[in-house]
Every structure is written in C-alpha cells, then in structure tokens.
Amino acid sequence: MRKFISVDLLDWAPYRTGTPSKIRPMNTSEGLGDRIRVAAFAERQAYYAFTQAAKIFATEVPEELVMAWKRIALEESKHETWLLKRLAELNLDAAEMPVSLGLYNSFINCQSAREFTLYISDSEEKGRIAGVKFAEFLKVTDPVTSKIFTDIADEEVFHISLAKKYF
Numbered sequence: 001m002r003k004f005i006s007v008d009l010l011d012w013a014p015y016r017t018g019t020p021s022k023i024r025p026m027n028t029s030e031g032l033g034d035r036i037r038v039a040a041f042a043e044r045q046a047y048y049a050f051t052q053a054a055k056i057f058a059t060e061v062p063e064e065l066v067m068a069w070k071r072i073a074l075e076e077s078k079h080e081t082w083l084l085k086r087l088a089e090l091n092l093d094a095a096e097m098p099v100s101l102g103l104y105n106s107f108i109n110c111q112s113a114r115e116f117t118l119y120i121s122d123s124e125e126k127g128r129i130a131g132v133k134f135a136e137f138l139k140v141t142d143p144v145t146s147k148i149f150t151d152i153a154d155e156e157v158f159h160i161s162l163a164k165k166y167f
C-alpha cells in the first residue's frame with residue numbers, strides 16, 4: 001500500500017516546524033497571532049492529508065469520495081491563504097514561533113480510508129468548535145479575523161459530514 005509522504009519531504013514554508021512554545025494570552029496581539037498561525041498550519045497539514053488520501057485510498061472508496069477529498073484539499077488551502085493574509089495584515093510573522101507537526105504525523109499512521117476519514121473528521125470537528133469560540137471572542141474587537149474563523153468553521157461542516165456519509 002502507498003504511504004503518506006514523510007514530513008521531511010514536504011514543503012512547510014513559511015512556517016518553522018518544531019516544538020511549539022506555550023500559546024500566549026488570547027487578549028494580546030501575540031496571542032492572536034499564535035492562534036491564527038496554529039490554525040493556518042493545521043490547514044496546511046489538512047491540505048497535504050486530503051491531497052494524499054485521494055491517491056493512497058483511491059481504490060478503496062467510491063469515486064465520489066475521492067473527488068470530495070480533492071475539493072476539500074483546495075478548500076483547506078484557501079483557508080490557509082485567508083489566515084496567512086490576515087497574519088500579514090496584522091504585521092505578524094508566520095515563522096515567529098515554531099509549530100507542531102503532530103496533526104500530520106498522526107495521519108501518517110492511518111492504514112485505511114475509514115481510519116483516515118474518522119480520524120481527520122474528529123480533528124476537524126475539534127478545530128471547528130475552537131474556531132467558533134474564537135470567532136465569538138473576537139466579534140467586537142477584531143471583526144475581520146472573527147469573520148475569517150466563522151467562514152472557515154462554516155465550510156468545515158461539510159468536510160466533517162463525509163465521515164457520517166461514508167463510514
């Protein structure tokens with residue numbers, strides 16, 4: 001069976017991968033940056049995961065699900081673009097703090113389409129809930145970032161629904 005590409009062979013720029021430091025308080029500009037960076041990096045990891053799943057598990061699942069994975073990969077990439085653009089607008093640096101490859105490393109071990117889908121949809125659901133809460137927190141103080149997190153959370157609903165539909 002084909003495997004997920006090892007982390008060393010993928011491009012993670014502009015991020016700095018490593019052991020992340022503690023996330024700074026939510027009500028500071030640094031803390032805002034930390035949360036946007038972590039969310040953006042999760043989107044990059046999800047982009048690689050869905051792109052590869054569409055190849056690795058292609059023969060195991062209906063063609064329709066493969067097509068959905070390819071579409072979702074593009075959406076994850078779009079989400080990442082929104083978040084990186086917002087970081088730049090706020091004059092915050094994507095590479096300022098190291099980010100963890102934990103999410104990607106956990107996909108690597110998935111042995112089946114079912115395992116991958118259930119695992120990733122669970123991660124996406126956790127991310128979606130955190131995103132909704134963060135959007136609520138920023139609603140008044142930073143409506144632009146708040147809207148980005150809301151729009152992402154809305155699109156994640158479809159990604160998460162695939163697990164229920166197919167497995």
Ligand SMILES: [Fe+2]
Nearest residue numbers: 043075076079
């Ligand atoms: Fe996403």
Ligand SMILES: [Fe+2]
Nearest residue numbers: 046124156159
């Ligand atoms: Fe997603």
